[in-house]
Amino acid sequence: MLTLFHAPWSRSGRIVWLMEEIGADYDIRYVDIYRAMSGTGARDSANLHPDGKVPALLHDDALVTESAAIALYLTDLHPNANLGAPVGSPERAAYVTWLAWTAGEMEPAFWGKINGTAETDPDAKKRYDASVARLLGALEKGPYLMGERFTAVDVMIASALAWGREYVPESDLIDAYLERVSARPANARATEKDGTPPAEAVAAQAA
């Protein structure tokens, strides 16, 4: 049994999208979180994440947190969905590298742009420029970040780009890429589930 701890319009939306791409059988547990940018919301005692964040994924009794780890876990769990790269496959090295890069390089680089340090700190600027160059380099080959095949790397990166489009330079390549991936039916289903929790889910959680 897979249960996703999810807060609308947050980083857990990417995991809803991934679940829909996989066609996984899963439940969403809608929880509240503290939202630093608006100063709203609060930690929810129903959320099993050790830091009160989302996403968190419960697989039977096993808890996985960190978006990149969850993406790897889910694509390994569902190899037939062909959204990852199994151990031993030629694409495995690139796949785990991209996933770790999203968390270890891309997110910190983009935050540097959002909070302004990329304008004042040469190291933050170097990191930001390198991240943008890596993205554009991959998209020049395209049509997806790992080439011909759409993978969980696209879910991770496209969701971040769509959220923070204004912090990445104007680029027809990026715009066309976002258009291509957001036209996917799984993306539309995820958007529907992401927003307002269905009334039945709220009632079930309150019970």
Ligand SMILES: N[C@@H](CCC(=O)N[C@@H](CS)C(=O)NCC(=O)O)C(=O)O
């Ligand atoms: N590195 C984590 C970051 C998770 C994260 O910061 N999530 C935000 C929502 S976008 C959150 O839950 N914030 C609540 C808080 O900071 O208390 C991941 O990628 O999963």
